[in-house]
Amino acid sequence: MEINSLLIAVGSMGGLGLIFSAGLAIANKKLHVEENPKISEVNEVLPGANCGACGFPGCGAFAENVVNGNAKFNGCPVGGPDVADEVAKILGVESGASERMVAKVMCQGGNAETAKKATYDGVKTCTATTLMSNGEKFCEYGCFGYGECVDACQFDAMYMNDNGLPVVIEDKCVGCGECVKACPQGIMEMHKISHNVLLRCKNEDGLLFAKKACTRACIGCGICVREADEGKLVMSNNLAKINYENFGNDSKYPTEKCPGKCFTNR
Amino acid sequence: MNLIIIFISAALINNFVLIQFLGICPFVGVSKKMDSAVSMGLAVTFVMVISAAVTWLIYNLILEPTNMQILEYVSFILVIASLVQLVEMFIKKVSKPLYDSLGIFLPLITTNCAILGLALISVLREYSFIQSVVFAVGAGVGFTLALVIMAGIREELELAPVPKHFKGAGITMIIAGCLGLAFMGFSGLI
Numbered sequence: 056m057e058i059n060s061l062l063i064a065v066g067s068m069g070g071l072g073l074i075f076s077a078g079l080a081i082a083n084k085k086l087h088v089e090e091n092p093k094i095s096e097v098n099e100v101l102p103g104a105n106c107g108a109c110g111f112p113g114c115g116a117f118a119e120n121v122v123n124g125n126a127k128f129n130g131c132p133v134g135g136p137d138v139a140d141e142v143a144k145i146l147g148v149e150s151g152a153s154e155r156m157v158a159k160v161m162c163q164g165g166n167a168e169t170a171k172k173a174t175y176d177g178v179k180t181c182t183a184t185t186l187m188s189n190g191e192k193f194c195e196y197g198c199f200g201y202g203e204c205v206d207a208c209q210f211d212a213m214y215m216n217d218n219g220l221p222v223v224i225e226d227k228c229v230g231c232g233e234c235v236k237a238c239p240q241g242i243m244e245m246h247k248i249s250h251n252v253l254l255r256c257k258n259e260d261g262l263l264f265a266k267k268a269c270t271r272a273c274i275g276c277g278i279c280v281r282e283a284d285e286g287k288l289v290m291s292n293n294l295a296k297i298n299y300e301n302f303g304n305d306s307k308y309p310t311e312k313c314p315g316k317c318f319t320n321r
Numbered sequence: 322m323n324l325i326i327i328f329i330s331a332a333l334i335n336n337f338v339l340i341q342f343l344g345i346c347p348f349v350g351v352s353k354k355m356d357s358a359v360s361m362g363l364a365v366t367f368v369m370v371i372s373a374a375v376t377w378l379i380y381n382l383i384l385e386p387t388n389m390q391i392l393e394y395v396s397f398i399l400v401i402a403s404l405v406q407l408v409e410m411f412i413k414k415v416s417k418p419l420y421d422s423l424g425i426f427l428p429l430i431t432t433n434c435a436i437l438g439l440a441l442i443s444v445l446r447e448y449s450f451i452q453s454v455v456f457a458v459g460a461g462v463g464f465t466l467a468l469v470i471m472a473g474i475r476e477e478l479e480l481a482p483v484p485k486h487f488k489g490a491g492i493t494m495i496i497a498g499c500l501g502l503a504f505m506g507f508s509g510l511i
Binding site: 082 | 389396425
């Protein structure tokens with residue numbers, strides 16, 4: 056009797072399963088949608104955690120967007136460089152470009168370095184501050200120091216130091232770019248981790264005002280541009296900029312010549 | 322008459338989402354936009370009706386004669402999963418944008434307790450074939466109704482000054498509770 060019921064159970068469920076799978080197989084043939092085979096290939100190499108950290112709902116959606124060019128091949132923060140290499144291989148992209156991107160803070164004007172023009176008692180967020188005469192510092196280009204970037208970071212990779220400036224813990228940074236979006240001043244920038252020479256100032260006011268506003272400001276003197284190798288640095292709007300397109304660690308960057316100490320080697 | 326009562330009872334008085342709290346996941350997840358809410362409701366209704374019919378047949382023609390009621394869960398899940406697969410393929414073929422907007426919630430109909438609950442409740446109440454199909458249609462209409470009402474409110478809510486900490490899921494839960502209270506007003510309709 057018991058063997059009998061076992062057989063019935065196995066038989067009936069197996070039969071039903073076969074019928075349904077046959078139905079699905081036919082439906083799959085009839086309703087088949089031509090899909091780029093790369094999508095499933097990319098999906099195979101992804102971690103499959105469906106965590107959504109890339110900004111898409113699940114790994115499948117990310118794979119589809121990568122293949123369609125809506126997402127970058129290194130967009131998976133969980134997989135890191137290994138997965139990015141695999142994805143790049145499938146897409147046929149240069150994987151050398153898959154170097155890890157991290158957020159960097161492009162301002163050194165903390166509370167100690169900057170001069171104040173007023174006391175700001177308003178809402179202590181950076182976005183609110185932009186609406187109120189750009190905060191209490193003389194420098195209107197720099198960091199306000201209310202830490203919206205730190206709030207935006209979901210990976211605990213940022214903190215505010217005692218001087219009122221955000222600091223990125225590069226080991227923890229996954230390069231999601233949320234802090235870049237959060238900063239109303241454009242202080243946060245995404246850089247390759249090997250870009251270890253940074254010109255950390257955004258002030259375009261030039262000698263007179265910049266020097267008053269902050270002891271670590273670019274005053275637009277142009278010493279660095281003259282001393283550096285050709286094309287490594289450019290000057291625009293009283294502000295020097297490093298030309299990262301032809302960046303090289305071996306080239307000479309006159310970091311110590313800067314009167315404002317704007318350069319850092321980090 | 323009996324069929325009408327079953328229909329109204331399933332759609333309004335014992336609304337699956339708002340009174341019986343079945344299928345909350347898509348109710349909260351896919352109720353942001355009106356058109357995706359409508360199509361999600363239709364997809365769920367379709368799966369409900371077909372699965373109610375098929376599970377009735379399986380239960381009454383296979384499981385009951387062989388005294389294998391213990392297998393009802395397994396076989397019902399089998400039916401529902403296959404149907405969802407079918408619906409998924411169909412929607413992907415017919416409308417890719419709709420497929421994208423339903424996203425993960427489309428395959429999740431498989432684990433939608435509203436559908437399994439429906440099949441189990443019809444067994445429990447010993448409905449006839451016609452009755453269980455009508456019950457499924459009513460439940461599907463009720464589900465769609467709840468989703469559409471929710472989507473309508475949430476579309477308006479985009480413009481409302483919701484306090485920061487209530488934004489997103491928080492205010493949605495509160496509204497769901499209010500809707501549940503409102504639907505309780507239907508009790509005593511029949």
